[in-house]
């Protein structure tokens with residue numbers, strides 16, 4: 001019998017699966033709920049459904065179940081953000097809350113860096129206006 005080939009472990013599994021992504025997004029939305037710039041951008045009074053969409057998207061992106069696309073279809077994130085004004089200030093506020101959330105996970109450095117680098121790049125990519133915020 002040949003030796004079993006080690007299976008590549010997904011990032012999703014390596015960081016602890018669904019529970020870790022739920023913790024990440026919970027901490028992130030605790031910050032968003034208090035944020036005077038970001039909170040008014042969310043159309044629904046209850047942030048729960050938005051938190052669920054972000055959780056499922058991130059789980060899928062990192063190799064977990066494809067539940068996000070099963071319910072929402074292709075992510076097309078830039079298009080889905082088009083109705084919202086995402087300028088540098090919104091991006092920086094979003095990233096500040098995400099930083100707290102990522103740090104709270106206590107991941108090993110390599111995983112921490114992979115997650116943070118992705119989120120930072122994704123946030124820069126989501127910017128759709130360079131106009132300074134009005135009032």
Ligand code: HEM
Nearest residue numbers: 041042050053054057072080084086090091094122123126
């Ligand atoms: C750069 C600053 C960002 C701002 C201000 C922002 C804001 C928003 C807002 C207001 C919504 C609508 C809430 C909802 O109904 O779901 C939303 C949705 C969403 N955002 Fe962002 N976002 C940002 C960056 C990102 C990034 C970097 C990602 C991914 C890494 C992301 C992933 C998502 C997802 C998955 C949804 C739900 C899409 C759907 O299925 O409808 N966002 N975002």
